[in-house]
Amino acid sequence: MEKHINIAIDGPSGAGKSTLAKRLAAQLNFIYIDTGALYRTVGYHVRKNNADPTSVEQVVPLLPSAAIDLIYDEQGRQRMILNGEDVSDFIRTQEISRYASDVSALPPVREFLLDTQRRLAAENNVIMDGRDIGTVILPNAQVKIFLTATPEVRSHRRYLELIEKGEKTDYETVLKEINQRDYNDSHRATAPLRPSEDSVIVDTSEMDLEQANKALLDVIAEKTGVQK
Numbered sequence: 757m758e759k760h761i762n763i764a765i766d767g768p769s770g771a772g773k774s775t776l777a778k779r780l781a782a783q784l785n786f787i788y789i790d791t792g793a794l795y796r797t798v799g800y801h802v803r804k805n806n807a808d809p810t811s812v813e814q815v816v817p818l819l820p821s822a823a824i825d826l827i828y829d830e831q832g833r834q835r836m837i838l839n840g841e842d843v844s845d846f847i848r849t850q851e852i853s854r855y856a857s858d859v860s861a862l863p864p865v866r867e868f869l870l871d872t873q874r875r876l877a878a879e880n881n882v883i884m885d886g887r888d889i890g891t892v893i894l895p896n897a898q899v900k901i902f903l904t905a906t907p908e909v910r911s912h913r914r915y916l917e918l919i920e921k922g923e924k925t926d927y928e929t930v931l932k933e934i935n936q937r938d939y940n941d942s943h944r945a946t947a948p949l950r951p952s953e954d955s956v957i958v959d960t961s962e963m964d965l966e967q968a969n970k971a972l973l974d975v976i977a978e979k980t981g982v983q984k
């Protein structure tokens with residue numbers, strides 16, 4: 757059987773994972789998989805059903821009615837389909853970020869999304885970004901990168917992103933949310949955010965996009981021989 761190359765990029769929110777993973781995927785002709793969007797889609801489903809995202813009793817019965825598909829549009833962008841509806845544009849709000857963070861702490865939710873992620877990686881050359889890709893989902897990935905930056909730098913980037921999308925917010929609120937989500941994501945009992953022992957840690961606090969892009973291309977070339 758043909759063996760595909762799997763590249764795992766984990767790290768806290770706002771470290772630049774999705775921007776960089778998307779670029780790398782285009783540069784290397786890999787498929788980019790944003791796993792946060794899966795948790796966001798579950799979070800959206802839970803919100804829509806007026807359930808408490810922290811309650812395993814309320815969330816678990818809703819999972820069978822969440823048929824989640826991940827498709828790519830003509831521009832190669834990942835779209836999230838929930839029960840036949842494209843919800844990609846509704847899952848990026850701060851409210852759904854909180855729902856996603858809460859539901860992602862529930863083991864049955866992680867279990868529910870596991871097979872989808874592993875199947876995609878088995879069938880394609882992928883760059884997958886998330887929190888537990890290198891530690892749990894793809895422990896045999898040929899490349900594991902833990903991408904990080906200071907909370908202040910990440911909040912500033914996220915703030916600019918939200919403003920650009922027309923959301924009304926301020927830097928202090930974003931910083932508070934980021935600190936809260938960092939805490940949730942790294943202190944949960946199941947699959948907490950942490951670098952795997954064999955990951956390469958890349959801190960992008962002092963790097964611009966081009967520099968970070970080059971740093972990651974260098975790691976990938978060294979580990980796999982795959983070059984741009």
Ligand code: DC
Pocket residue numbers: 769791792793795796853856857858860861885886887888889937941
């Ligand atoms: O990367 P993101 O901000 O879109 O992720 C949304 C939430 O989902 C985030 O709080 C952490 C969680 N998540 C996770 O637990 N595991 C992943 N592989 C990806 C995201």
